[in-house]
Amino acid sequence: MTLSSLDASNNKTRILVITGTTGFDSLVKKIDESRDLESRYEITLQTGEGSYQPQYKPWFDFDKSLKDKLADYDFFITHAGAGTIFMLLEHKKRVLVVPNTDRADKHQIELANYVKSQRLCAVCERVQDVEAAILAIDANTQHLQPYAKVEFNAVRDVLRYIYE
């Protein structure tokens, strides 16, 4: 560690960790307890309904206006919730996805595989590897593909169908 990395926090890379409504205790705990990251990164944790309360890093449980605050962060780490991932990609953000395997339903893997195969986000499959993934977040999210969304185009058809 060099002295320059101990500068004021405004030089640090700002990362927001998003865990959705459900929360993702094992990920939040792992990142919160990774104290070495603090010299280089300013990490904020969104905990949802998770039961682990962060000890070392700033956190909040919910923020309905998150969408308006994306500009405050350089990178995003998120559970593989489609709502969050698609929203971040629509705003052209650089994203590291960690599928939440704490959950009873395992479909988060499906979306993680998709964004990985399409090269839309960096993916870290296991929570225990997240510290290394954060240290490489810049390199791993540098050459991702832009998100080409096919916008839903059947609203008129749906209305016509309902009225017919």
Add this chain to the structure above:
Amino acid sequence: MGISILLVYGEGGHHDQAMRLMKQMQSLDPNIDFIHVTDTETMKGDSTEKIYTVPPIRHKNESFNPLAFVNAYLKAVILTVKLVRQYQPRAVIGFGPGICIPVFMVCKAMRVKKRIFFEDWCRFTSKSLSGKACSPFSTKFFVQNESLKELYRDAEFAGRL
């Protein structure tokens, strides 16, 4: 006031998809009266007027509990019967999760003619429980990822909300 439409969704992504569709529909037809049926308290803060809450059919972090299931199921049935009688909706639009199943069944039995289901946008290679169960009760079925058309034969793909 225009026609009524039942909008059925859960929390998180389900809610986001429902809101996106609702906004698009409202921009074309501001008079539609949307009746919201949801299985979460999180949305209570939203300014939606007609919002009805039922217990969730299955908690995300828990395995299947038959008693809770029957209770939630019955409550959803009773509520849907009440709402269909009260509002005479022209259509029901569901996004998942399990709460949609009893609602769609009751809507079919009570002759709500247009029953539209949106399979979750997070599905690429597998069906969701509610998608699987609601497809026989739907009259129109959308998938939001083209790869799913192989699994749902009668589904339409018209992009992602």
